[in-house]
Amino acid sequence: MDKKILDRILTMAVKSGVSDIHFQAGSVPLFRYNGTLMDVKYDVLTPQDTELIAQILLKNDRLHAHDEFVEKDVSYGVENAGRFRANIFKQRNSFAIVLRAISIEARTLEQLNLPPTLAHIADLGRGLVLVTGATGNGKSTTMSAMIEHINRTRKLHIITIEDPIEFLYKNDRSIITQREIGQDTRSFPEALHAALRQDPDVILVGEIRDAVTFDTALRAAETGHLVFSAIHTTDTQKTISRVLGFYPPEEQAVARARLADNLAAVISLRLLPMANQQGRIPAVEILRMSSAVQECLRNPEKLNDLGFVIARSREYGMMTFDQHLVELCKAGKITPEVARAAATNRLEFDKAMAAERAAAPPASEAAPAATSPPLTTGGPEAKSGTDDGTGKTYSFV
Numbered sequence: 001m002d003k004k005i006l007d008r009i010l011t012m013a014v015k016s017g018v019s020d021i022h023f024q025a026g027s028v029p030l031f032r033y034n035g036t037l038m039d040v041k042y043d044v045l046t047p048q049d050t051e052l053i054a055q056i057l058l059k060n061d062r063l064h065a066h067d068e069f070v071e072k073d074v075s076y077g078v079e080n081a082g083r084f085r086a087n088i089f090k091q092r093n094s095f096a097i098v099l100r101a102i103s104i105e106a107r108t109l110e111q112l113n114l115p116p117t118l119a120h121i122a123d124l125g126r127g128l129v130l131v132t133g134a135t136g137n138g139k140s141t142t143m144s145a146m147i148e149h150i151n152r153t154r155k156l157h158i159i160t161i162e163d164p165i166e167f168l169y170k171n172d173r174s175i176i177t178q179r180e181i182g183q184d185t186r187s188f189p190e191a192l193h194a195a196l197r198q199d200p201d202v203i204l205v206g207e208i209r210d211a212v213t214f215d216t217a218l219r220a221a222e223t224g225h226l227v228f229s230a231i232h233t234t235d236t237q238k239t240i241s242r243v244l245g246f247y248p249p250e251e252q253a254v255a256r257a258r259l260a261d262n263l264a265a266v267i268s269l270r271l272l273p274m275a276n277q278q279g280r281i282p283a284v285e286i287l288r289m290s291s292a293v294q295e296c297l298r299n300p301e302k303l304n305d306l307g308f309v310i311a312r313s314r315e316y317g318m319m320t321f322d323q324h325l326v327e328l329c330k331a332g333k334i335t336p337e338v339a340r341a342a343a344t345n346r347l348e349f350d351k352a353m354a355a356e357r358a359a360a361p362p363a364s365e366a367a368p369a370a371t372s373p374p375l376t377t378g379g380p381e382a383k384s385g386t387d388d389g390t391g392k393t394y395s396f397v
Contacts, residue, residue: 001049003056009040011081014101017279019136021084021101025050025094032136034273034280047094054088054095069095075164075180085166100136106144106167113281113333114142115324117317118267121288122146123153127264128221130208130243132233137269138282139230140166140206146228147204150174156201161191163206174202192216196223205229211246221262235321235344236266236287237306240297252300260297264289270321272328272342275335283328283342285310285321307344322349330356 013021013031020032025047029040057076071089076099078084084099109118121129129146131139144167147158151174158174163181177198185191188205189212195203208214208231221227233239240259247255268285287293292309296302310318325339326349336353343349 001045001052006053006056007078007081009042010076010078010084010099010101014078014082019101021099023050023053023097023099024091025096034277035271050095050097053097057086057088057097073164075166083166083168085164102140102166104168106148106169107141109145109149112138112141112145114145115284115286115317115319117286117288118142118146118284119149120317121265121267121286122149124226124264126221126224126226126262127289128218128262129226129228129265129267130239130263131228131230131267131269132235132239133269134234135232137271139269142267142269142282143204143228143230144169147176147202150202151176157199158202158204159195159198159200160204161185161188161195161206162204163188166206188213189216192220196220196225200225202226202228207231208243214243214246218258218262221264222258226264233268234270235268236285236310237303239266239268240303240306256298256300260289260294263297268321270342272334272338274333275338281328281333283321283324283334283339284319285324286318288313288316288318290316290318320344322352325349326352326356329353330360 009029010021016031016033018031018033022030022032022037023045025045028042028044030037031040032038057074058072069090071087074086074088076084076086082104083102085102086097086099088095088097090096109116131143133139147160147169150156150158151169151172154173156174158169158176160169160176160178161181162178164183165178165180169176169178179185179191181187181191185194188207188209192203192205192213193216203217203220203225205213205217205227206229208217208229217227217229231239231242233242243259244252244255266285266287270283271280272283274281287306287310290309290313292313293306296306296309307320311320311323314323321342321344325334325343328334329336329339339353340346340349
């Protein structure tokens with residue numbers, strides 16, 4: 001294993017639409033494609049191989065003493081291929097690495113199949129926008145598309161605070177300042193405090209990891225800025241419960257009032273396999289601020305009503321996961337089986353689907369099943385490997 005081979009593997013991953021790449025001693029490299037891990041035909045990696053990969057990714061940063069190293073997040077770029085967010089860590093006393101592939105350029109909301117409401121949210125002048133979902137469900141990609149929408153349409157100063165920097169932006173109508181934790185600043189809270197003195201209009205905080213970061217982001221929204229951040233929660237109601245949990249009981253009432261006054265939107269994401277097997281598509285739950293939502297936030301007894309309020313507020317651009325799943329099924333973008341498995345309330349989902357079937361005219365003819373594109377690159381030096389039962393082939397070195 002050397003830098004040339006590593007870059008070829010990563011280039012192949014990007015060309016094949018792979019989301020994550022795993023390197024671990026005692027295993028061949030693994031690609032995650034459409035949510036499934038697949039073997040890459042390559043020699044089983046040794047501890048020396050994974051340590052070399054770690055050294056390549058860390059560039060000029062010297063590895064800590066082997067026994068003291070714990071973990072580190074870094075970014076890595078391959079020319080004409082893309083950028084990667086890498087986490088280097090120890091397991092069983094050897095190095096392991098997981099890289100997340102990031103496009104060279106931020107994609108648009110339309111390219112990501114995201115609802116048009118997200119463009120309206122990006123057009124807001126102030127407020128806190130939380131983008132939520134499990135790891136690998138598109139939070140960073142969604143926020144980058146919203147930032148790029150602002151960059152193309154408004155003349156503002158945008159500051160991003162990330163760990164590490166993922167998407168690289170080019171100034172369009174806006175000017176964009178990108179700061180990386182550990183390189184340009186010491187922590188999210190410190191960078192947020194400093195950002196308020198840097199004449200920002202929009203602030204992106206890569207991830208809310210603790211109460212201090214959340215409270216600082218909320219205060220930035222209170223001072224008239226549009227603030228975006230990601231948080232690891234699965235839906236709107238759990239997101240609200242999570243952020244309120246940052247505050248002790250005696251501060252809950254004030255926290256609820258602040259949230260009601262300054263929360264602009266919650267966007268929750270679940271990536272699902274498309275019916276044509278050509279990739280994954282986001283199912284989205286969207287909460288936007290309204291008087292009914294404010295009442296739910298201010299009154300702890302009404303917090304559980306948030307789902308009903310979202311479901312009945314389509315005219316405000318809100319929708320539940322289950323409503324969007326029905327839309328995606330109706331459009332033929334996902335299968336009913338996939339949608340039902342992802343539904344929050346399967347009974348209500350079944351009722352909604354039955355109503356759609358009753359209202360829809362009979363289908364004249366089923367669309368032919370699409371086949372997956374071959375995941376290959378040519379070259380006389382290539383080795384290739386096929387994952388059992390998939391027919392997908394990877395060639396890279």
